[in-house]
Amino acid sequence: MEIEKKSQVEEEEQIVTPWEVAAEKGGKIDYDKLIDRFGCQRLDQSLIDRVARLTRRPPHVLLRRGVFFAHRDFSDVLDAYERGEKFYLYTGRGPSSEALHLGHLVPFMFTKYLQEAFKVPLVIQLTDDEKCMWKNLSVEESQRLARENAKDIIACGFDVSRTFIFSDFDYVGGSFYKNMVKIAKCVTYNKVVGIFGFSGEDHIGKVSFPPVQAAPSFPSSFPHLFSGKDNLRCLIPCAIDQDPYFRMTRDVAPRLGYHKPALIESSFFPALQGETGKMSASDPTSAIYVTDSAKDIKNKINRYAFSGGQDSIENHRKYGANLEVDIPIKYLGFFLDDDAELEHIRTEYGAGRMLTGEVKKRLVEVLTELVERHRRARATVTDEMVDAFMAVRPLPNMFS
Numbered sequence: 001m002e003i004e005k006k007s008q009v010e011e012e013e014q015i016v017t018p019w020e021v022a023a024e025k026g027g028k029i030d031y032d033k034l035i036d037r038f039g040c041q042r043l044d045q046s047l048i049d050r051v052a053r054l055t056r057r058p059p060h061v062l063l064r065r066g067v068f069f070a071h072r073d074f075s076d077v078l079d080a081y082e083r084g085e086k087f088y089l090y091t092g093r094g095p096s097s098e099a100l101h102l103g104h105l106v107p108f109m110f111t112k113y114l115q116e117a118f119k120v121p122l123v124i125q126l127t128d129d130e131k132c133m134w135k136n137l138s139v140e141e142s143q144r145l146a147r148e149n150a151k152d153i154i155a156c157g158f159d160v161s162r163t164f165i166f167s168d169f170d171y172v173g174g175s176f177y178k179n180m181v182k183i184a185k186c187v188t189y190n191k192v193v194g195i196f197g198f199s200g201e202d203h204i205g206k207v208s209f210p211p212v213q214a215a216p217s218f219p220s221s222f223p224h225l226f227s228g229k230d231n232l233r234c235l236i237p238c239a240i241d242q243d244p245y246f247r248m249t250r251d252v253a254p255r256l257g258y259h260k261p262a263l264i265e266s267s268f269f270p271a272l273q274g275e276t277g278k279m280s281a282s283d284p285t286s287a288i289y290v291t292d293s294a295k296d297i298k299n300k301i302n303r304y305a306f307s308g309g310q311d312s313i314e315n316h317r318k319y320g321a322n323l324e325v326d327i328p329i330k331y332l333g334f335f336l337d338d339d340a341e342l343e344h345i346r347t348e349y350g351a352g353r354m355l356t357g358e359v360k361k362r363l364v365e366v367l368t369e370l371v372e373r374h375r376r377a378r379a380t381v382t383d384e385m386v387d388a389f390m391a392v393r394p395l396p397n398m399f400s
């Protein structure tokens, strides 16, 4: 009996939900399997080429390197765009901690590029209510974190004339709430248990939350922005762990007379220790934070970043590094914009001519610059600017 239980645990499938990401024992997240299980589509080269053509600019590094690797109906959004129909972007953040790590910045950096390249409006949901319920934070603390996180989001460079940031605690009501109720009426308890795995022990706040994250997918939730534009399409850039919310949303959309929201989905930013899940906010050595000093970054990369290099210089020269498991190479893939340089490093390191120390040194430079730039940008974000982004107001020049 005991033995049987143990082997069951060992064979356990990877888990990817909005609240938990874990690879199969000892392995990496299997993204092909995820695409199959979730039923989304792979984002292939022809789609990337199409984005480049339509926006008349090179595709973003996170697109070129396959970090955003899956989608739902993204090609429909591009078809419509080609016909002259615009869309709006929707993304969000659950404000559970004060300091963001690099993984948190990934969707926002990408969303900023999309907003600029397509010249479209953007709504950003801060789910302070979600984190209050899941993380056992007080209402006040969740709201404070939402405002602090808004500053980091604004520091990514969003255009205030095209961006509306809102906290659920402040904004939910009116037309947004009407949509929540319409959505909720279309989803049975069994359905939500099937999608999210809630149990009888979970409080009813959790069970009732999914419509809150679904509602921004419909333009009528924002009458001050999209009044009379119920047909406007929505594109959601997010990490693939958010897919369950939007599977549910897409399921109910036609019944409410809306387009299904389209999605463009990323893989997870791996922890320093290796690619077995996403970074954990509770383990400071697993991630680089935007608040880390240059010295912190250097120490963390040198001490903790999992290396695919060989155990001795002789062996390394002979066999080369295993790039598949090497975290510095993975991180450079996210943030080193220069394709030729990355290719050069991969070749030299893979052949053993370059050592782990040299690769880590380059990564430290790249990350230090990124973090310094973010810190400088965040320091210029004032409370007035946060108020401006969060004000319920029309957005001038939304589509131009």
Ligand code: TRP
Binding pocket: 018, 090, 091, 092, 093, 094, 125, 126, 127, 130, 213, 236, 237, 238, 239, 242
């Ligand atoms: N639930 C998300 C989180 O915990 C926040 C979120 C809300 C979100 N709406 C979204 C993320 C839309 C991506 C897209 O981080």
